[in-house]
Amino acid sequence: MRYLCAVYLEPKSMEKLSPAEGATLDRDSIAYDDELRRSGHYIVSDALQRATTAKTLRVRNGKLSVTDGPFAETKEQLGGFILVEASNMDEAVELASKIPMAKYGTIEVRPIMDLSSKSKS
Template identity: 50%
Template structure:
């Protein structure tokens, strides 16, 4: 089953990292992605640009409405995601626990919905 690990944290915590700590976090994240890929579990992993570059789109009455920023004001922001293949939810949770950003943020794990008939 496919699972998405949504990585949340406070951008200010990332900006507060020393250059060395930031470089180590990036290296650790890439190494973890490579490990998952070698195990055949990684589907895709991406870090996201700053929430300040985000736009929210809605369609109401057939018209597109675009707003700056995320939909909801929250303390934590979506920093990135990893989609993995895991046999069970427990395996997906173990994978999520290994994500380096889990040390300073939160990882939400959600199964991918299979649309019937697709």
């Protein structure tokens, strides 16, 4: 089963990292992706640019509304994701606990809904 590991972080706490600490975190994150590939759990991952670069859109009654930034004003913002293959939620949580960003932010683990089986009914 596939699980999304959504990585949330506080931008201010990330800004406090020294350049060396940031480089180490990047290196550790890439190394963990490689470890997940070798073990067969890795599907895809990526880091996101700052939330201030985002656009949020809504379509209501056929009318498009676009605003700058993320939908919610929160301390923690979505910073990236890793999509993994795991046998169950316990294994997915174990994999997510080793994501280097977990030391600085929050990881949400959520099962992926299989819509392909719903469309066949």
